[in-house]
Amino acid sequence: MTDQELSVRLERIATMLCSLIEQEKTKEHYTTAEIANILGRAESTVREWARGGRIWAEKRQSGRGRSRE
Template sequence: MTIEERLEKIEGLLFALVERESVKEYYEIEEFARMVGREPFTCREWARLGRVRAEKKLSGRGAHARWVVSHEELLRYRKQGLLPFNRTLI
């Protein structure tokens, strides 16, 4: 492998890392799950049950909305954990 090929590979990896960890206003539930080390299904259930503050936004892929979590909620979750369980949402 030449030096140019190695540098190109390193640049690609750095770009992927920066893209993955960039701060966004909202994260899709799959991104949120990856950041907090949980499965997307678990995070969708947390959103559905009100354990994290999430909202449904249209995704541009038809009539089905997707759960999104704000950056502020990600920071709150990292500091405080899940919100208390709310039985009225079941």
């Protein structure tokens, strides 16, 4: 896959994500499970996108499990 093809795919994903988020109740933060559900992808795929820098993400302060923070 060329850089141009990759850029086009990422732009389509970003456009789709923005469109779907506008349809949903907008939240300040989404979990990987919520994004995966919105995009129709596996949660592991969303995590890989975050690790690879394809999407912006940050971990909760506690790092694991459900945080009270």
